[in-house]
Amino acid sequence: MNEIETFYDLSTLHTFRLPAKAENILFLTQQEQLTEIPADAYVIGGGSNTIFLNDFKKPLVCVRITGIEIVEADDHWNVKVGAGENWHELVLCLNDKGINGLENLALIPGTVGAAPVQNIGAYGREVAEFITNVTAWDRRQHKVVNFKPIDCKFGYRDSIFKQNPMRWVILKVEFSMPKAWQPELSYGELKALDSPVLPTDILNKVIAIRSAKLPDPAITPNAGSFFKNPIIARAHFAELLQHFPTIPHFDTPNGDIKIAAGWLIDNLNLKGFAIGGAAVHTKQALVLVNSGNAIGKDVLELARHIQALVFKNYGIKLEAEVRLLDEKGLVSL
Ligand SMILES: Cc1cc2nc3c(=O)[nH]c(=O)nc-3n(C[C@H](O)[C@H](O)[C@H](O)COP(=O)(O)OP(=O)(O)OC[C@H]3O[C@@H](n4cnc5c(N)ncnc54)[C@H](O)[C@@H]3O)c2cc1C
Structure with a gap:
């Protein structure tokens, strides 16, 4: 019944495939196991929106319920x-x-x-x-x-x-x-x-x-869009338009403006830019990739570098769309 395993290789459980291990993981396949879930466990599914920056010290639950x-x-x-x-x-x-x-x-x-x-x-x-x-x-x-x-x-x-x-x-x-x-x-x-x-x-x-635009995680490890598309006030947008007239944008129901984060990054010529083994994808600037030997520190440094440049140039604070986890749990950028 209890399927807890120790020192599980997490590179196989998240699509960014950083080298990391879990000390304690429960594969949840049936409702009878619910009471076995440790109180401080973090939950994952396919790990395609989650990056394990280091070995994970807390318990993990990997949901595998089918039907x-x-x-x-x-x-x-x-x-x-x-x-x-x-x-x-x-x-x-x-x-x-x-x-x-x-x-x-x-x-x-x-x-x-x-x-x-x-x-x-x-x-x-x-x-x-x-x-x-x-x-x-x-x-x-x-x-x-x-x-x-x-x-x-x-x-x-x-x-x-x-x-x-x-x-x-x-x-x-x-x-x-x-x-x-x-x-x-x-x-x-x-x-x-x-x-x-x-x-x-x-x-x-x-x-x-x-398939043409996005890197296949099975070939080039990645976690999809790294940042959310930021939503900014209309007045801020009007100011940006004066400097960047082609900025792609969408109206939102409450009158604010959603901006394409990929464009903001691409416009700073960051496609292909790398820190260690972490890089901005060459075709889609919103996606960061693991070019093979990335470690958690590379990903954090690259993400924070992009965030700082975007803030300096557009006054916009990008937020991570992916969930970043270090030893103890969620990390914010
Ligand atoms: C190449 C690529 C393209 C992508 N394109 C898109 C896109 O177009 N649109 C989009 O929205 N997303 C996209 N994503 C992101 C990702 O695919 C989605 O967020 C997806 O829903 C994550 O599923 P997962 O099972 O891998 O989640 P995980 O990464 O395992 O978990 C994601 C979050 O959900 C929580 N979670 C997972 N399962 C459960 C559960 N059973 N109960 C409670 N909490 C749970 C986790 O705690 C975590 O916070 C893309 C990712 C990649 C790699």
């Missing part, structure tokens, strides 16, 4: 998925069954259980649009609890789970996939798709764009 259940209703499908299922495999499985809606979110690495944590999003869609329930183990109350969407406090790459990283272990996520499918084509190269557009056209296009 996909699909129930058809009149106008939608209810899809209940174990937190340890692979996200992209779920997107492919549903597309294969003619259940559509998640195609814009194809090829995002990681697990289904992590998807609500930062409300994964891409190409104009966010996972929150389809989530109807999140089942989690509450480590404070020692019981299984359910979250309706409103309780999840979803925001841009944000949720109640992200705000309280030590409180809940997500066990299952439920989605409602409407039968009346609406394509989402407002972003970038999807606009160019010829109509009528089928879900599979979007799926294939998203896979093609992402």
Whole structure:
């Protein structure tokens, strides 16, 4: 029953693949193990948004609960998925069954259980649009609890789970996939798709764009977008526009402006810039990569260097989108 292992090689459990070990790791495969979760354990899924900068001294829980259940209703499908299922495999499985809606979110690495944590999003869609329930183990109350969407406090790459990283272990996520499918084509190269557009056209296009633009973590270790796209006040944006008239930006519902962090970094000619074995990807400036021999110190120094340059040039403080962990837990930049 107790599957705790010691000195586990963490380079295989996070996609940035820094050399690090865990002293104590529990692979959670069934609900019966919930009471075995140590109070101070940190939770991971696929490790694609997490970087272990050093050996990790606290206990780790790696969620591996599987299972996909699909129930058809009149106008939608209810899809209940174990937190340890692979996200992209779920997107492919549903597309294969003619259940559509998640195609814009194809090829995002990681697990289904992590998807609500930062409300994964891409190409104009966010996972929150389809989530109807999140089942989690509450480590404070020692019981299984359910979250309706409103309780999840979803925001841009944000949720109640992200705000309280030590409180809940997500066990299952439920989605409602409407039968009346609406394509989402407002972003970038999807606009160019010829109509009528089928879900599979979007799926294939998203896979093609992402494969061309983003480094495959299996070949070039990385953790996707390292920084969040910053949201700034309209007055600050107006000032920036005078110096940088081509700055890519998006309006947000409350009137603030979201800026493309990758552009800010690229405009400082940082593509390919490296400190030790950590580098800014040569094609996508928002992604930092491990060129083979990076250590945690290289990643921190590179991230802080970028952050300082961006602040000096644009007055914007970049925040990390990835979770950085040292021996004791989360580290902020
Ligand atoms: C090449 C690449 C491209 C990417 N593209 C995108 C993108 O387009 N959009 C996007 O939003 N993200 C993107 N990401 C980031 C990443 O894929 C997502 O954040 C994904 O949801 C992380 O899943 P994971 O299982 O690997 O999470 P992990 O890195 O293991 O964990 C991430 C966070 O979730 C928490 N967590 C994980 N599982 C659970 C659980 N069961 N219960 C409670 N908390 C949990 C962890 O504590 C941690 O805080 C990309 C990453 C890479 C490497």
